Amino acid sequence: MITISKLTYSFGRQLALKDVNFCMKQGEFVFLCGPSGAGKTTFMRILHGALPVQRGKVDVAGYDLNTLPEGRKHLLRRDVSVVFQDFKILTNQTVFANVALPLKVRGIARHIIEKRVRAVLRSLHLDQKALSLCEELSGGEQQRVAVARAVVVKPKLLLADEPTGNLDHELSMRMMDIFQQFHKFGTSIMIATHNREIMERMAGARVVTLHDGTMHEGCVEPGGDL
Amino acid sequence: MITISKLTYSFGRQLALKDVNFCMKQGEFVFLCGPSGAGKTTFMRILHGALPVQRGKVDVAGYDLNTLPEGRKHLLRRDVSVVFQDFKILTNQTVFANVALPLKVRGIARHIIEKRVRAVLRSLHLDQKALSLCEELSGGEQQRVAVARAVVVKPKLLLADEPTGNLDHELSMRMMDIFQQFHKFGTSIMIATHNREIMERMAGARVVTLHDGTMHEGCVEPGGDL
Amino acid sequence: MNVFFQLLGQGIRDLFRAPWSLCMTIAAITLVSFLGGAFLMLVHNLDLQIGARQGNVQFQVFWDAQVKPEEVRDVWAGLSAMEGVVNVRTFTPDQALGVLAESFQKSVDLEWMKGRSPLPPTALVECELPAEDGKKWAAAMVERLQSLPRVEKVTFNPLQVDLLTSWVGLTRMAFWPVTGFLLVVVALVVGNTIKLALLARREELEILRFVGASRAYIQFPLLVGGAFQGILGAGLALGLLKLLHNGIEEMFNVPPLWMNISFIPPMYSLAIVAILAAVGVLSSLVALRN
């Protein structure tokens, strides 16, 4: 699903990623950890083509990001869904419109959109809010809208950047359930998180840690520290 | 510091706060908990005058919010600092400019601003980023800017809405240290959070829980659940 | 196809999200294309005049100042029947005096001279010059007019045609620079609006890209918006131009011009709309590129 070798990325003189080698098989479930400013978001932004590959080779979901032209990136993004750390939802539109958006741009028929969006909203306890404007939502509700929009298209690869930062324990667990469900049906999932509770829940899962731009492998030890 | 009786707030037909009675003495440290959508942010927005008092009586830092006119709200806000859940920083300006802003609007001399901002940024490990634009920061860095801006004015009351959602364990603890320092020097602090780790750290602290708009009292039990 | 119309509607709806900005733009485009259209109308009418007068020549016939009105009247009636004559205008002594008085703009009162005007009766005879042997024919015509009763003098003046032609040439020369300038202004204005709209929606467009929208899906509504502004502005400008035309249609239909102002032909109108739509689309494209 993802094959990366010797990826290096810098913002001007600020080095964000340094010689990262990373491989992720189809159907894998990976946690991406690391302190604030370690480069997690930068890493994910490269994976879905929001930042260019400056140095190294990156291959995601069968697309070679070194050569993928701007005009074809939407094909990559139809296979790779992202939950952004800052949500990136349309605050002046309804919850329904936001979640329906990725289906709409794929030209999917209206009645199918309706059905799939309703189902996803229900599973995230957002069905009451379907017709609310997103700017009227609480922080946690907005975060769930971002997750709903990412999973509604049943992507091959899901990148979630800190998807539980504004959620209480119960909802965080609920969200992990949903991720696990998608995982069971074959979606590869990478979650960047600081939340130990949700990691502990997935004992044995693969964990990669970014630190000052370099990557280290590991796995969740049941009930313990990383 | 805060005296609230029978506060009720609704967005249209959506009831967000129901008959809330709450009292907070000067120098108290309070955690505000509750599931997503419980009304925590709404409660805090009323406390610094961003939302009007619809029903009930609210008195904050000596200002009667039922009668405080729009033209004098800035006086209230000079005593009450807020860390917003969505940061509300000026993304197109530097970290320094953002943190200096509340001092600048108070007409404080440039050299004093310089000194105080530098000190706060250092304590939050942001000194390297002082001259970066905020839109170039990672999620956790932005959150720390929001906190720095709130504490730099040494407020009488600090309202922090989910101030550690994007921070790793170490930084969260660091931030609690800072809050505790301010607390020692007399600042009253209210933190809305889902993060159990930071609550567990403050064993014995007062905890109020919002649930469906109603408020319940409690306190942090050492090492256990709420 | 469904998506096509959906995006079409989207492009227009998006414009109305900033109605103020839209109004200002439409107003600017309308003003500019109105100016352009008025200029085009001028050129068109000069062309028509040229076309009507091309190859024509005017003979001026002066009668003896002492001739009786009755005597010339019969001759005048016969003038237009002469071979090759296209148009005849005549001035009695009093009419000539009237033109004189008008030229003084009423600051000189010539009323008292009425009935004893010192000016001679005059006629302007416009003839179509035959394609060959024009000069010879004109000389013969002068002779024929000279031989009319009590005519004192005949002159003819092919110069007028040359003057008009050279003026039209000048206008033609100015045409492309002026049109180009106006189009650049329209492009700037439309581009500016689209750019502002893009700025306001930068985040929205980024989100669209991130959820997998193709480039066409994102850009098409913006191009539609540009075209719409161009077309609306051009339409309004044509409406205003028609109003102007109604106002001035008969204005120059007086001595010594006898010009009936024509509206620009439908093809030109269509061209204006098409060009402005194209400029709208192009400037949207440029705004998108940056």
Place this chain on the structure above:
Amino acid sequence: MNVFFQLLGQGIRDLFRAPWSLCMTIAAITLVSFLGGAFLMLVHNLDLQIGARQGNVQFQVFWDAQVKPEEVRDVWAGLSAMEGVVNVRTFTPDQALGVLAESFQKSVDLEWMKGRSPLPPTALVECELPAEDGKKWAAAMVERLQSLPRVEKVTFNPLQVDLLTSWVGLTRMAFWPVTGFLLVVVALVVGNTIKLALLARREELEILRFVGASRAYIQFPLLVGGAFQGILGAGLALGLLKLLHNGIEEMFNVPPLWMNISFIPPMYSLAIVAILAAVGVLSSLVALRN
């Protein structure tokens, strides 16, 4: 005081954050105030003309058509020395013919008549009417002119003054509606820019409020921005108006107008700048209120 200048600078710097929008606005304000200024200049010049001609009257003197040029020339030289005479304009027969030819716009060639023009020599004598007994004085003046050698006829025409006066009255009547309309347009345009700027900075202003900025601290820069736009637009408009004035200053200094166009007085210029600044501030205030 320090904060004052800081906020002043802020208000202007903020405008330049959206330079496109600013340019468009300034252009619009300039255009509108230019129109207003041109109108004011018209009114001002009519006023001047009225002032100069108020109570004046024109006598038209026609000599015998057969008189020799030498004979009238001496008389003409003496005309301006007569009591009460302000201005004298004279026409030899050939000059009168020239005006006639001009009125035919060259479609009638009158060159051949040169030297044997059938028109009489003419003079326009402008006199200041004494405040009292104007009619009697005028009658005496007619008599005096009539008694000049070989004068055939003298007429006088106080009507012209009335006409001019009534036209000025009309312009005056139009003045306030037109000015009001222009000011409303300026207010709309400035208000629109400020509103757009506010929209773009809504979040920023919200943040300013939340960190304890007083209302004055937030609003003052915006008002400064409004005033700045008004002043800049007015300044540019005055510059353009001066250019226009240079171009047309001498244009009407020809028969039969002999008008020297004056520029609007400094006080008016100042008033234009002040009014536009005020409108800018006011429309910013209104934009802030909503």
